[in-house]
Amino acid sequence: MTHTKTKIQLSYFSKKHLKGCFSWGYSLLFVLVVCLTLTVASCKSEVINNSTAKTQNAPSNLTRVVRIGHQRFGALFYLKAKGSLETRLAEIGWSVEWTEFAAGPPILAAIGKGKIDLGYAGVAPPIFAQSDGVPFVYIANDSALPGSIGIVVPQDSPIRTLADLKGKKIAATKKTAGHYLLIRALTQGGLQLKDAELVDLPPAKAREAFVRGEVDAWAIWQPFLAQLQETMPVNFLTDSDGLINDRNFYLASRSFASDFPDIVKIVMGETRKMAVWITRNPERASRFISARRGIKRTTARILTQSRSYDLLPIQDSAVEEQQRISEIFFRLGLLPDRIWIEDVIWKQRLDL
Template sequence: MKCPDIYSFKLLCRTAIRPLGLNIATLLVTVCLLFACGFSASAEVTLRIGYQKSGYLTILKERGNLEKRLAPQGVTVRWIEFTSGPPLMEALRAGSLDLGHAGESPPIFSQAAGADLVYLASTKPSPESVAILVPKDSPVKRIADLKGKKVAVGKATSGHYLLVQALTAAGLKPEDIQWAYLSPADARAAFARGSVDAWSIWDPFYAAAQKDLDARVLTTGKNLSPFREFYLANRAFVQSQPALIKPILEEIQKTADWAQTNPQAVAKLLAPEYGIDLGIVELAEKRKERYGALPIKAPVIAEQQQVADTYFRLGLIPKAIDIKSAVWSGK
């Protein structure tokens, strides 16, 4: 039963039992409220989750297991789709979301902008799922050949970090190329019409470019970028609903376990959701290793701190940030 308006309910109860005396009346009002609210200590909750098509939250959404798990607690789940991590993190920072997921870069830029977010868990790394692409007949054969060229990439995305790392490994500086900050959809269009010379992007957009545009891989994230996914929450949500965190992470883990052992079923589930060919999804899933909702331990914290320090050293974020202080304690 939905809890009634507390002020109206108090007035009704006190009017009926006022003759019994103040203390007894107060006690009975409390009892009345407990019965009316089903002895629940919390009001009904709407859990707002931001998701991208490249992550396992999409599978969780499609299977509906989280809704089933949380419904007995009076929790309604609302799913909100984003094209990439940066706008999702902005919504999390603004308090428009409670929870979401992103690669290594978006939360760092969001923290640097003042977001009070919490790293809840991470996936395994998946460096082969992010790549720098060039057209099949491009004269660009190695990263060093990108000097002076225009490269499409999403700002503050995993593609951004891969590009930074690849340039550094090739002895180039960020200013040695022309940066075209574009969303995945706009970057694909620019790449297809030849308006950019290269594109740094992740799956399934990466797989789609290979299949549809015959794109050639210049490099993947192997030995350059871990491409790890993080599950993050607004700190206000974590503080107000701490009991919901573990059930959510448990359902994400169950979904990941199922996905890892059922790649064909995953592809069939996601293809219509993505609106792309089944073969493209199968290609993306084949090289994906980003499974699970794993506790964030010291090596992962150090890895993420290195990413943050790299962005700060290059002047891409305005201040140094501390990753460890934003990691969920598990309590």
């Protein structure tokens, strides 16, 4: 490289002036060096903090969040009210974000959109979600509890048998256990799904339509059933006993379960502790949830006693039954393709 020498005319500067310039230059250089040193030290400190955060699984200023979707029943509902999961996860730098949903389908939709990490739903929603390509896995299940949902009509309704539902309007939330119960009940009554008019409504809207007489019957689950019975007398056409095993599943985003299996296991462990406590103390549990969530004591008691509060590693019998249900939906044309439940079972072991 060729350098061009520049001749500086020192005659323009007096010695005193030149000395002052060099003094000022050295001062500026010193300040720049100090600033640069502090900046490098600061950056180095930040890298160390980030490394420590990863090693210690996120300190308080970098808290990770597990987002859980729940319904107004089940052990997760009670666990949220108690707050013990927050205490457990805070020890390792995690917090909890709870979201309540009226039914299972929006919980699966939220998992699919990346809005929540874990959820709880009945037999039908996961089947439709799998068919729609939602990336989730089954983590655990409750024990089957026949009789916890039903099809009701107003007490003064002329409808007395399942066969009487022909040509009637029946409120049900599509892609839920209520929807599946309706299919099974109509079959038992010698009817097909096309023989009645299914009015697809979420539980709150369905209740309004039922009370106003805009629909003839309603396929619904707890606690909405108990809340309805507090306001008006109804007759049961059938419950789920002998038609479906009303089982619920704990579900997780596939990516979250893969990236944070230990967090999934902690959440499931704390949920199971709560489930065991509810089962052993149903009256105390009903008082607890009534006080914490503003539910009437009678409704809280029904809510507590109408479900099976436990949590089991996903069972082969549950997988087999889900497959049978999916086959029925497929044969009815409600699923575009056959699915295999085994494809979305979490492979990790839950030591509960």
